[in-house]
Amino acid sequence: MRTYNFSAGPAMLPSEVMERAKEEFCNYKGTGCGLMELSHRGPEFSEIVESVESDIRELMGIGDSHAVCFIQGGASMQFAMIPMNLMLPGGFAEYADTGSWSAKAAKEAKTFGEVRTVASSSDTNYDRIPVIRHWQPDPKASYCHITSNNTIAGTQYHSFPEVETPLIADMSSDIMSRVVNIDDFGLIYAGAQKNLGPSGVAVAIIRRDLAERTPDNVPTMLRYSTYIEKKSLFNTPPTFAIYMLGLVMKWLKEQGGLSAIEEVNDAKSEALYELIDRSRFYRSPVDPSSRSRMNVVFRLPSEELEAKFVADAKEKGMIGLKGHRSVGGIRASIYNAMPMKGVETLIDFMNEFERVNG
Numbered sequence: 001m002r003t004y005n006f007s008a009g010p011a012m013l014p015s016e017v018m019e020r021a022k023e024e025f026c027n028y029k030g031t032g033c034g035l036m037e038l039s040h041r042g043p044e045f046s047e048i049v050e051s052v053e054s055d056i057r058e059l060m061g062i063g064d065s066h067a068v069c070f071i072q073g074g075a076s077m078q079f080a081m082i083p084m085n086l087m088l089p090g091g092f093a094e095y096a097d098t099g100s101w102s103a104k105a106a107k108e109a110k111t112f113g114e115v116r117t118v119a120s121s122s123d124t125n126y127d128r129i130p131v132i133r134h135w136q137p138d139p140k141a142s143y144c145h146i147t148s149n150n151t152i153a154g155t156q157y158h159s160f161p162e163v164e165t166p167l168i169a170d171m172s173s174d175i176m177s178r179v180v181n182i183d184d185f186g187l188i189y190a191g192a193q194k195n196l197g198p199s200g201v202a203v204a205i206i207r208r209d210l211a212e213r214t215p216d217n218v219p220t221m222l223r224y225s226t227y228i229e230k231k232s233l234f235n236t237p238p239t240f241a242i243y244m245l246g247l248v249m250k251w252l253k254e255q256g257g258l259s260a261i262e263e264v265n266d267a268k269s270e271a272l273y274e275l276i277d278r279s280r281f282y283r284s285p286v287d288p289s290s291r292s293r294m295n296v297v298f299r300l301p302s303e304e305l306e307a308k309f310v311a312d313a314k315e316k317g318m319i320g321l322k323g324h325r326s327v328g329g330i331r332a333s334i335y336n337a338m339p340m341k342g343v344e345t346l347i348d349f350m351n352e353f354e355r356v357n358g
């Protein structure tokens, strides 16, 4: 029996993808070599990088205005690369404060210039997405940074702020879970290990003209233009992570693309929130206006019951349900690869747990 992994990341991968990777691991397409043994400049890997890029473009509707880059160092390195490349001289950057990840992003930016917090929900314990008020166009505003899905707090932007500065979104935990309009964004980035593939690679989708801003003193490996000009092959890229990303993109296309997966994601999260709202045993700490469709966080009447919930779920083949250590509670991460069946199994378990312990 396949374990349902509700972990926030690294997260579940589609079973079909795992099987395919297993088949190809030792002998890639009749070469007699594993893909991991082949040159990143050879025909096999070149074909992979090209098709991953074109699949991402097709799935997200990305035109020539934006470049797609594969970069190591995870989303956390993007926290630094963004201000390093995009902070205007003598300018400032706008950040929306929606919890731990946005705070980490803003902290890195402070090293490179002034950070202005344009919205924050810290007053209400990050239970919602704050509205950006009093926003003024300003030529010194380098960009506006948001975290589209807050993996720890369990909040998500249901619509995006309208600002005229280039909008930058950390989509690590909801990229390709729904349809977005790429033209609304200057830069979208995500570590792969939640919704796209294994760890080891981050995807950065950047408007080409922004990459021309980079000051001269930024090292080669930390410049977006290096990845754009060399098609992410300036040095040896994380070949395995990119290969797996490619398999996940093919899988997503087979599911019917982003609008189809969005419908499934809506159905999965709605089923869980419906149970939580109906129950007097489970409780959502998140304002209904901002609930995440990827990370469903909830509380039980006591921490003892929460610990028992996590332990009992494990017995039943459901792991990774413990909330982030900074906030406690329960968190069910239900990214693209979590099947409806997994959510239904969790719901059955929740009903039973409430019946016995409520």
Ligand SMILES: *Cc1c(COP(=O)(O)O)cnc(C)c1O
Pocket: 009, 073, 074, 075, 076, 077, 101, 147, 149, 150, 151, 170, 171, 172, 173, 190, 191, 192
């Ligand atoms: C997980 C996560 C990160 C960190 O990603 P790494 O690839 O581990 O650096 C950043 N932002 C968000 C929203 C995340 O969920």
